[in-house]
Amino acid sequence: MKDILEQLKNKGYKLTQPREKVLGILLHNHTALSVQDIHKKIDSVDKASVYRVLNLFEELGLVNIENFNNEKLYCLTRDPHHHIICKKCGYSEEVPCTYEHHDFNNFDNVQHQMTLTGVCNNCNK
Amino acid sequence: MKDILEQLKNKGYKLTQPREKVLGILLHNHTALSVQDIHKKIDSVDKASVYRVLNLFEELGLVNIENFNNEKLYCLTRDPHHHIICKKCGYSEEVPCTYEHHDFNNFDNVQHQMTLTGVCNNCNK
DNA sequence: TTTACTATTGCAAATCATTCGCAATTGTGA
DNA sequence: TCACAATTGCGAATGATTTGCAATAGTAAA
Ligand SMILES: [Mn+2]
Ligand SMILES: [Mn+2]
Ligand SMILES: [Zn+2]
Ligand SMILES: [Zn+2]
Numbered sequence: 001m002k003d004i005l006e007q008l009k010n011k012g013y014k015l016t017q018p019r020e021k022v023l024g025i026l027l028h029n030h031t032a033l034s035v036q037d038i039h040k041k042i043d044s045v046d047k048a049s050v051y052r053v054l055n056l057f058e059e060l061g062l063v064n065i066e067n068f069n070n071e072k073l074y075c076l077t078r079d080p081h082h083h084i085i086c087k088k089c090g091y092s093e094e095v096p097c098t099y100e101h102h103d104f105n106n107f108d109n110v111q112h113q114m115t116l117t118g119v120c121n122n123c124n125k
Numbered sequence: 126m127k128d129i130l131e132q133l134k135n136k137g138y139k140l141t142q143p144r145e146k147v148l149g150i151l152l153h154n155h156t157a158l159s160v161q162d163i164h165k166k167i168d169s170v171d172k173a174s175v176y177r178v179l180n181l182f183e184e185l186g187l188v189n190i191e192n193f194n195n196e197k198l199y200c201l202t203r204d205p206h207h208h209i210i211c212k213k214c215g216y217s218e219e220v221p222c223t224y225e226h227h228d229f230n231n232f233d234n235v236q237h238q239m240t241l242t243g244v245c246n247n248c249n250k
Numbered sequence: 251t252t253t254a255c256t257a258t259t260g261c262a263a264a265t266c267a268t269t270c271g272c273a274a275t276t277g278t279g280a
Numbered sequence: 281t282c283a284c285a286a287t288t289g290c291g292a293a294t295g296a297t298t299t300g301c302a303a304t305a306g307t308a309a310a
Contacts, residue, residue: 045289
């Protein structure tokens with residue numbers, strides 16, 4: 001927590017309520033959270049600000065993003081990992097990243113985002 | 126082409142103009158196309174119908190989907206592959222899929238979707 | 251071929267996620 | 281404490297995707 005807040009400050013960003021609160025939620029959750037999920041947990045912060053904070057975190061490489069059902073899901077970048085999401089109920093778990101980057105012809109600065117989907121055993125009757 | 130059309134018919138789906146035209150475009154393109162991309166190439170078909178056709182193709186497992194800039198990109202499922210997309214200009218290339226599925230704890234019917242992003246050498250000055 | 255029936259389409263309106271403009275507020279360093 | 285720029289909240293705009301419904305077009309049987 002302090003780590004990342006220091007990091008923000010050193011780069012010239014202010015330490016604001018929205019930034020601290022969103023960060024707090026990401027720290028206490030290892031699941032993939034949508035903007036709406038995050039916003040529900042802090043109605044003191046406007047949804048537009050949640051978007052702005054997450055966009056900043058993305059620029060700074062603090063979060064990784066996955067897509068599911070036409071919305072972005074956010075999770076702090078700790079050890080490289082992805083998520084497996086139940087397509088019936090939305091339940092998600094972390095999955096360590098095993099992807100090894102090749103040398104891509106003519107592309108620089110390559111990143112990847114992966115989402116696994118399936119049916120959790122709860123939803124499997 | 127005939128292959129897939131037969132397949133549709135055998136499952137009880139009608140062989141309609143929108144379905145044939147969208148399929149035609151997907152067959153002639155190995156890049157990842159958005160609904161808007163596809164729609165531009167066939168203004169004789171309403172955009173809502175393009176969405177419906179692609180949703181059907183998705184259900185039937187005919188296409189794989191990636192996300193980029195808040196929109197879905199579609200490509201026919203031929204050999205398993207993904208795309209690497211230039212985040213500056215949108216140019217994309219195919220990349221063979223090398224991902225090996227593990228055994229996921231409690232999940233069945235696991236699928237994955239991956240998108241690579243980077244900067245193409247054209248955009249690299 | 252023609253008919254009859256239903257799936258599918260086009261169109262316009264509705265949804266839903268995400269972004270934006272702008273005036274009011276807040277964090278920071280002096 | 282002050283001054284000023286960065287950031288927020290709010291409401292409106294945007295853009296992708298979905299939906300309701302009446303009109304249309306495949307299909308299979310007559
Ligand atoms: Mn996680
Ligand atoms: Mn392709
Ligand atoms: Zn489930
Ligand atoms: Zn490029």
